Amino acid sequence: MKLVQMEKVVFGYAHTPTLNGISLTIDDGEFVGIEGPNGASKSTLLKLMLGLLKPWSGKVTISKKNHNGKPLRVGYVPQQIASFNAGFPSTVIELVRSGRFESKKWYQKMTETDHLLVKNALMMVGMWEHRNKKIGDLSGGQKQKICIARALAAEADLLILDEPTIGMDVSSRKEFYQFLQHQVKQHHKTILMVTHQHDEMEEYFDKVIHLEEGEKGRWKCFTLNSCSEHSLLVDSLQS
Known part of the structure; x- marks a missing residue:
């Protein structure tokens, strides 16, 4: 069951496209990573999926139902969550x-x-x-x-996490990855997570969405399936 689909999505700021022709699919019950260097528009990609930003062109579809046929519930944890100040009541x-x-x-x-x-x-x-x-x-x-x-x-049903391991040490991150994998395998959650620690995460992810810089600084999307089996890299971009 497909929970999220993006088809040839183009988006940018100040009349300059940064994400160019992005096509990807997030299936029900997957643990998916999004990776890429700083400035690769990973957070922007999440906001497009969530409908917080509207694409210039292309299509973003998110399922209205979960695997049980009930309304899909989405949880989103942005990077800025760590900015709660000392006076937060x-x-x-x-x-x-x-x-x-x-x-x-x-x-x-x-x-x-x-x-x-x-x-x-x-x-x-x-x-x-x-x-x-x-x-x-x-x-x-x-x-x-x-x-x-x-x-x-x-x-x-769908957890979207933008670099949730910021501020964690190595042992805490490993424990956290195991916890998320348990949520996917035992509680049938679908988790999409932005990370910079691909080497640490490789054994946990079912799929990786990788952003690479293309022509004129426009980011393109590639998908690596079955990470733990070191499968082939598949270009999901319609060039």
């Missing part, structure tokens, strides 16, 4: 609880199931013991984790 558990209200009326109370989902989400990212801390007191890596916990509490 919310506690960890308050922020994660807010994910449950995405599927509720504003006046509805949290149920026992809601509270259990919040607790499980925080435990899954190793942040339950920090639940009463102010968000502004956390490290960058911890802030990333609680925002992922919020998406898990909201029961997101």
Whole structure:
């Protein structure tokens, strides 16, 4: 089942295209990486998928249903999440609880199931013991984790993560990769993640979307399937 499709997408800023003819597919139940050097418009690519930006030309399609035929829920954790300042008033558990209200009326109370989902989400990212801390007191890596916990509490089917391992050391990153892979394999999540640590991630990804600079600084898209098997690189760009 195809969750996201991009067909010959062109987009740029100030009348200059940066992404040129991007075509790719994200299938249900995949752990997909997006990689490329700094300035390769990786974050822009995510925003186009999410509909936060509109392509100049081409088509972006995101499924309205998940594999069970229910409305698709999308969780997005941008890079800027680590910029919560010290004065941010919310506690960890308050922020994660807010994910449950995405599927509720504003006046509805949290149920026992809601509270259990919040607790499980925080435990899954190793942040339950920090639940009463102010968000502004956390490290960058911890802030990333609680925002992922919020998406898990909201029961997101598709998780889109923009460099979520910023601020984590090597051992923390490895533990985090294993956690994400578990979400894909055991909980049927689909995860799309921007990363600079391709060598570390190779054994976990099902597919890699690689951005390479083409003519006049315009970024092109290539797809590497079955990373762990070191398959062939397939040019997904219609030149």
